[in-house]
Amino acid sequence: MDAGNTITVASFAIVVVLLAAASSLAAAAAVPAVYVLGDSLADVGNNNHLLTLLKADFPHNGIDYPGKKATGRFSNGKNFPDFLAENLGLATSPPYLAISSSSNANYVNGVNFASGGAGVFNSTNKDQCISFDKQIEYYSKVQASLVQSLGEAQAASHLAKSLFAITIGSNDIIGYVRSSAAAKATNPPQQFVDALIQSLTGQLQRLYDLGARKLVFLGTGPVGCCPSLRELSAARDCSGEANEASALYNAATASLLHGMGERHADLRYAVFDSSAALLRYIEQPAAYGFAEARAACCGLGDMNAKIGCTPVSFYCANRTGYVFWDFYHPTEATARKLTGVAFDGSPPLVFPMNIRQLTAM
Template sequence: MDAGNNAIAAASFAIVVLVAAAASSLAAAVPAVYVLGDSLADVGNNNHLLTLLKADFPHNGIDYPGGKATGRFSNGKNFPDFLAENLGLATSPPYLAISSSSSANYVNGVNFASGGAGVFNSTNKDQCISFDKQIEYYSKVQASLVQSLGEAQAASHLAKSLFAITIGSNDIIGYVRSSAAAKATNPMEQFVDALIQSLTGQLQRLYDLGARRVLFLGTGPVGCCPSLRELSADRGCSGEANDASARYNAAAASLLRGMAERRAGLRYAVFDSSAALLRYIERPAAYGFAEARAACCGLGDMNAKIGCTPVSFYCANRTGYVFWDFYHPTEATARMLTAVAFDGSPPLVFPVNIRQLAAM
């Protein structure tokens, strides 16, 4: 090997060492991740439910290690996977997969997220673990940690841990799909206000149970998902849905800002996933995508009539698609969005990014 190649090899090795050291440092600062939310963050909880909202069958997971469906609504990994990787941690396991074990270990993090969940308990009722139920499950985990670690050590552990929350999309989709008569009695402003009122109590309960580092992922531009595009004659984004998302995201950010001003020790980061994802949708080629409208996996026009099932068609170039199925992003999209949330800057992630939140 010549001197030039030796220098390149040495530089590459140095970069690997630095990346590993940075991940190790973050893992020390953030001992665990506790995830709550919907299908964007579900890593297998719905596998254990009697529900139609499942992803534990092909073609889901086609690009996941081993090529097996895991319950993630994705062709591969999803946001919690990439979040954990960036923090130097293992992905937090689904609560329902470990809760029945007498030796369940909650100190390394837990994922409570459930496909279909919303801020409201009525959203996809009886088909998922509601957000309130997820918080109830977390309260059991918190009590278990107090019992095993002692109150002071458990409080310290949870204060250092990251609480990642992604919720609200299913409520908005349900609202947009509701009848004109229902919307007439429940205008959008009133609907969003009710969402925030419920979210206020839910975030307060998490704080009371020890959450101090909160990562809140706002809803994406749900009006641009293939399922809602398919409803319009021109296959354009639903302005109504995107407006609701923008209003909800802004109100949630304001809520967290107010809580942080009044609650001792609360630190937070808000990721505006709507604005971040719209960049890929509006200028796909600039971000390496070939298709930003249709789903990769599904049936019907834009693969948006039916979700990703074993009988659905799926694209060969999955890294070129923004959307995996009629609602969810591909692994490639999730990876890119996580990178922005992790190291990005305002206005996409604020007042700090994930790396900065982890170091606080």
């Protein structure tokens, strides 16, 4: 390669980097903050402040996080809110319980309310997490604080431009699948999902009433394929029952949001079908850079799925090659890939628009 070509290639690389930086800055300008609600897939440390068994503030969690320390994320490293913030050119929104007691708490840069174990139903992992209703209650306090500090008009404008990222429902489905046959006989899957959607309808409407105008909703993944539920099958197959409930729930949430969009002209949303997206990695791991899509990286017992990731658990050396970190949660590598699809993907995986398009509106 001659000098002229070298300069051309170098210049092209610089242009690509500058364009990427400009894109992130534009997204950040359009979205001043991210407010996160949900479960362990989005918890960045709230459960550290609870008296609960549902914690991840110990090794080997965080082994690949900057500083190699456990942060309360149910992951070997970063999770969805981290990568969402990175794509937007923003800092990760801090856990609400870590800042709410401060007299000068700053909520204008975003807040994370997500709590490991949370579900749509208040009864899901009751007294072990911050329920979704409680998270919305905490958000209402943040909204009131913003009105007090910014004024009503400016607070409304700020929240309308901000992104509200929600991932909820997996724990409800796992609890349902693990319930007794007798309980499920009186509460078939469609009836169970209908009850979930009835609760979710009121919860999302309350968020809208409190100023949320740009929603990112992550559907439940193929929960039947997580190592913990696979391990229940003699053949170590995915639980069809769990995946069916997840598919019903995801379709119903998409319909719910479509209806909300028709009723509220100023509501914009993106639905990410994380079930379909993650199934691609599980069914064709090599095509997406993975070596292991069934067993957990960290845990104990068959498939590392009998006991979760604790300081005495075994963990894999090649974490980027595993789809699952522990018996329920994805690795950092999986979360990074999924967030990329949600941010820049297209229907049917993310619809009616992706996150980048949502932020530009």
